[in-house]
Amino acid sequence: MSTFFQCQCFMTNNIYLQTYNLHVDYRNSEQFWKDYGQSLKSMGCCSETDRRKVTEEIQNELQRRSTLDVDSHKRKQIIKETYRPLYPHLYKLKEDFFHPEFLHLVDQCITSQSLMSVQQYLHTISEEKSIFMFPVFTEEFCTQFLEELVNFEQSLLPKGKPNTMNNYGVLLNELGFYEDFLNPLRIHYLQPITKLLFPKEGGGNLDSQKGFTVKYKVGEDVDLGYHYDNAEVTLNVCLGSNFTGGELYFGDMKTVPLWKTTCSTVEQQPYCGILHRGQQLHGALPVTSGERHNLVIWMRSSSIRNRLCPMCDRIPILVPAEAYGDGFTQERQTVDVCGVF
Numbered sequence: 001m002s003t004f005f006q007c008q009c010f011m012t013n014n015i016y017l018q019t020y021n022l023h024v025d026y027r028n029s030e031q032f033w034k035d036y037g038q039s040l041k042s043m044g045c046c047s048e049t050d051r052r053k054v055t056e057e058i059q060n061e062l063q064r065r066s067t068l069d070v071d072s073h074k075r076k077q078i079i080k081e082t083y084r085p086l087y088p089h090l091y092k093l094k095e096d097f098f099h100p101e102f103l104h105l106v107d108q109c110i111t112s113q114s115l116m117s118v119q120q121y122l123h124t125i126s127e128e129k130s131i132f133m134f135p136v137f138t139e140e141f142c143t144q145f146l147e148e149l150v151n152f153e154q155s156l157l158p159k160g161k162p163n164t165m166n167n168y169g170v171l172l173n174e175l176g177f178y179e180d181f182l183n184p185l186r187i188h189y190l191q192p193i194t195k196l197l198f199p200k201e202g203g204g205n206l207d208s209q210k211g212f213t214v215k216y217k218v219g220e221d222v223d224l225g226y227h228y229d230n231a232e233v234t235l236n237v238c239l240g241s242n243f244t245g246g247e248l249y250f251g252d253m254k255t256v257p258l259w260k261t262t263c264s265t266v267e268q269q270p271y272c273g274i275l276h277r278g279q280q281l282h283g284a285l286p287v288t289s290g291e292r293h294n295l296v297i298w299m300r301s302s303s304i305r306n307r308l309c310p311m312c313d314r315i316p317i318l319v320p321a322e323a324y325g326d327g328f329t330q331e332r333q334t335v336d337v338c339g340v341f
């Protein structure tokens, strides 16, 4: 396995202010208030107390990020040593977890290798935006997987936040779902599909992922603000039907100015996955009753992101990281020896 890295921008960029539903960059106090003071004021951040709360929220998030790798590694160890899974067989991917239509789609992608001929095996939500939907898992798998998540949630073991924005859900690497579940899922099943549907985004060359579940419930997180993912291609699978509301909405790519953007809503289907580009802006409407759990896989292609970090839009400045980091690798430079004296 190659060694993976993070981009240095993780410590300064895309900090989510939940109160104002705003992503900000923070290098120092002076820069921050100069860049965001006016907009925050127009959103009601007026008093000294409001401003102090914003600064605190940023400091807390930066603190969380600065020890994230070490903390995550510790949690993973503790879970490995002490957690008793409810369904140990789930941790090793098996073909009978999949919906038959999914297996058919994967087969078609491998054998025909033409976009036209696989289109009948998936639902194209938007051709223009490249958003697709198809069944992924069986109902039985999703039910057991959800019970496993609940079993873990109810344990007293340490838990991390799934990402910068979601507060509820499970980090699947910490629970032990990477090696024998998410890796083979990406390599043998998802990559044949993404290779055809997302060639420009590195869909044929996805070499790592961040996988987690998200949970929404009245009284906890109910919705998710508009954002793009730290991913080249994302698969988002709806794990159950026990909720109302919670539709996803998709806008344009993040390079399109907001005033030109049109958004469309997608109603989720239980056990189905929505596949989209990571940089396609999207969010989730409030859940109005019940609990919504989704499995989200941010798939990464180092060959794409090594050239441009999708979070800061610059050539990434690599810093060492645990496990898959944020999916960057250090490519060996080829030196033209004849030209070197």
Ligand SMILES: O=C(O)CCC(=O)C(=O)O
Pocket: 163, 166, 214, 224, 229, 236, 248, 282, 283, 284, 294, 296
């Ligand atoms: O709430 C959802 O299902 C969307 C989650 C999402 O977009 C993300 O975690 O990146």
Ligand SMILES: [Fe+2]
Pocket: 227, 228, 229, 282
């Ligand atoms: Fe997302």
